[in-house]
Amino acid sequence: MHSLWRTLDRGTLRDIALVCLADAVVGAAFGAIAVSGGLPPWVPVAMSLLVFAGGAQFAAVGVVLSGGAPIAAVAAGLVLNARLLPFGFAVGDVLRGRWWTRLAGAHLMTDEAVAFVLRDGDPRRRHAAFWACGLGLFVSWNAAVVLGALAGRGIGDTAALGLDAAFPAVLLALVLPSLTGRTERAARTERAARTERNAARTERAARTERNAALLGAAVAVAATPFLPAGLPVLLALTGLVLTVRAPSGSEVSCP
Amino acid sequence: MPLIAVLALAAGTYAFRLAGPVLHHRLRLPGRLRHLLSVTATVLLVALVATSALTEGHGFAGWARLAGVLAAGILALRKAPFPLVVVLAAATTALLRLCGIE
Numbered sequence: 001m002h003s004l005w006r007t008l009d010r011g012t013l014r015d016i017a018l019v020c021l022a023d024a025v026v027g028a029a030f031g032a033i034a035v036s037g038g039l040p041p042w043v044p045v046a047m048s049l050l051v052f053a054g055g056a057q058f059a060a061v062g063v064v065l066s067g068g069a070p071i072a073a074v075a076a077g078l079v080l081n082a083r084l085l086p087f088g089f090a091v092g093d094v095l096r097g098r099w100w101t102r103l104a105g106a107h108l109m110t111d112e113a114v115a116f117v118l119r120d121g122d123p124r125r126r127h128a129a130f131w132a133c134g135l136g137l138f139v140s141w142n143a144a145v146v147l148g149a150l151a152g153r154g155i156g157d158t159a160a161l162g163l164d165a166a167f168p169a170v171l172l173a174l175v176l177p178s179l180t181g182r183t184e185r186a187a188r189t190e191r192a193a194r195t196e197r198n199a200a201r202t203e204r205a206a207r208t209e210r211n212a213a214l215l216g217a218a219v220a221v222a223a224t225p226f227l228p229a230g231l232p233v234l235l236a237l238t239g240l241v242l243t244v245r246a247p248s249g250s251e252v253s254c255p
Numbered sequence: 256m257p258l259i260a261v262l263a264l265a266a267g268t269y270a271f272r273l274a275g276p277v278l279h280h281r282l283r284l285p286g287r288l289r290h291l292l293s294v295t296a297t298v299l300l301v302a303l304v305a306t307s308a309l310t311e312g313h314g315f316a317g318w319a320r321l322a323g324v325l326a327a328g329i330l331a332l333r334k335a336p337f338p339l340v341v342v343l344a345a346a347t348t349a350l351l352r353l354c355g356i357e
Binding site for chain 1: 256257258259260261262263264265267268269271272273274275276277278279280289290291292293294295296297299300301302303304305307308309310311312313314316319320323324327328330331332336337338340341342344345346347348349350352353
């Protein structure tokens, strides 16, 4: 554990601490919303320990609180967490060593931890960032959910505190860089790529991804009044039709 | 929410998490598929932001929540630290509701 702190520079440690703090606010909101919505406190606490994926937890609880069936809640959560599969392939190299370390480490894989791993190319720092972020988030998230669940009974009306805005806010902050930062990345690829044609294709792939996301979001919102809770988000996958004829970014990045 | 539902969600989620690290060295996904998987993740996340910012049940969630999320978006674009983004989103929504704007 000591070498973990020595491997990471102060800036990275500060960023990890800030993300833990932000997620603690969201975790407390999750606990409070679930309990004030009528669920027994053990539900948000058990979910946070066993599922440990904020987006899916909010989605599942949201489906149940809006009258959806438990099976729809599980489906909504699982579809959201399917992204962990490609994430696992992207950062699989940080989980090495004994089998039980790998088994435990896999449970700590979150959007945030993956983002910190992708920031660095050095294997030792990737490894350290993953464990620092993963362990930090696991402790702060679960502690915050317990506090939120305890407070939730007393709060009664979480809407007055605006806590329902916390979850989309965190998610938006996490997803924005991948929507807007592409131009920056495309420019970097352009310098690396030898031909202008390649750079133009990367740009186009980034624009296609953004359009697919916006189309999917529009479809999901439009479908919400008519479909059972949980399904509209799945319907957003229709946005992927825009990618059918688009060039893939990873093909392009190869010189 | 029955315990069995929580356990099913937990088991499925863990399977998704474990597949990558376990298969990492044994299987190579084609670049095209890897790209598609990452686009899929973005599409789902953006749809979740849109539906959770705009809707509640089968209807509109109200202007207060939408304004809070938009405030968060502006702060995030300006690279404000995460806790600030979250607290100000909730504060904006709470303040608007205090003023009677739902």
